[in-house]
Amino acid sequence: MKSQKSAESGGGKLYLVGTPIGNLEDMTFRAIRVLQEVDRIAAEDTRNTIRLCNHFDIKTSLMSYHEHNTESGGEKILALLKEGKSVAIVSDAGMPCISDPGADIVSKALEAGFAVVPIPGANAAISALVASGLIPQPFLFYGFLPRHKKDRKLQLDQLKRREETIILYEAPHRLKETLQAMRDELGAERKVVLARELTKRFEEFLRGTLEEAIQWAMAHEIRGEFCIVLEGNENGIEEEEQEAWWTGLTIKGHVDELIEKEGIRSKEAIRQVANERGMNRREVYKVFHIDEENPG
Template sequence: MQQISSFNEHQSGSLYLVPTPIGNLEDMTFRAIKTLKEVDLIAAEDTRHTQQLLNHFDITTRQVSFHEHNTEQRVPELIEKLKAGYSIAQCSDAGMPSISDPGKELVAAAVKEGLPVIPLPGANAGLTALIASGLVPQPFYFFGFLERKHQQQVAALEKLKNREETMIFYEAPHRLKKTLTTMAEVFGEERRVVLARELTKRYEEFTRGTLSEVATWFDSHQPRGEFVILVAGNDHPVEEQNDDLQLSLTEQVDKAILDGLSTNAAIKLVAKKNNIKRQELYKQYHQL
């Protein structure tokens, strides 16, 4: 059993998870500023972006880049520094590390090595939008970003359409209209939705209505800024019979392909449904 360390037991060699503002710099906490000043190194998603934050608060701590494209290289390097006694703060461009942002691999590696991981509270776009949405705030289901391809979005949303919790998604402005249209296709046009954009900034805005109404509204309005999409839960969920599980694994994959998924996406979906490893199903399907 791994012992859980308290804050005061470790003055160095700790990984600090530091949230950053999602728009308004005044949302930076005193503790976050103090931590960024006192650690030996900051692992930042985008060092140029984080430098602007550091300059604003007169923080001179050295940075190193840590993002989705250099994870395999950086994690071992950062773990070795932690073992050597360095204190490291990990932060993303906005909001909580690991939540639709880099961080989870480093945290998992630090936990595996028995190194202290110290989370700081702070800004999060999903929860900030949720409490002002007017939808039922709890329970809620956080999803984050959907896949970009239509077939993959449909497959993911099909598994969510009977959830009774309020669902939270993130989306980029140039994909917003397409995603709303797909949600209306799967969830139904009358499902309630709230869009939150530019949270904590000057032009913060909430758009409320049905999926059909909101999708139509964006026919004549250009989406700007990052969006949080909050979809009301299903008030009348339908108990679905999963006849697919009566089929063989190969037949399930073939059926998913006929439904529009690529072979790899179908294998991934069927493996998850049947709680087996994707690699095993891949070999079985392709008779390797």
């Protein structure tokens, strides 16, 4: 195992700096100092970060680093680190890497032998969890569900047996559709907490069942970013131990059944079979096509 001794002296360090998720008073003294002292700040959106810097009198030069330039932006960051410079990564809100850019450059920086130093700060998922009233641990942070309907259904099917409290993020314009999909897969009575505008002026927690959450969403104009905290499945292990519907089917039969029943293409069916059986997708693909070529 490789050891990294955390130290803030010297250069060639990558800092992951947590920033407020709404309330500027949540900025830490350490975060301000680090942003003032580093050689460059790599920001998800420099327009947002410049406002933060102006508020805290941070004069450090900014550069852009976001999901659309991870390759070129990452190369610039690595070049600075090789020069012995220190770089701080910040997202628009909260901790970098948590449903925000950062994971790619962290991996590359570590591979190149540079130290990575976390500077803790506000986080929407944990803030929503501890105030939700649901069991706080164990918990599973998932982030954003897939946007495509079939992919989302498949993921919810995987999550519905989990016993942990589940934390999701969702944008306001997709909230109704997501809640309806969750009700269809997880049941109308599953407890849920909707946390919106966390730490901001209009912070709000809505607690109830998935059915009640949908009724609320249908009756109100949806504004603000949402953190969804979902009750775990107390019967998860028992359900998991029940015999799967596809038990007894060959892999090809399993794929064919999904194609026929759900009206999906073979590629999507293969992916679902791989997930349900805990197999590598390429293995399922290979077996399926070999069986197609040699039906007898």
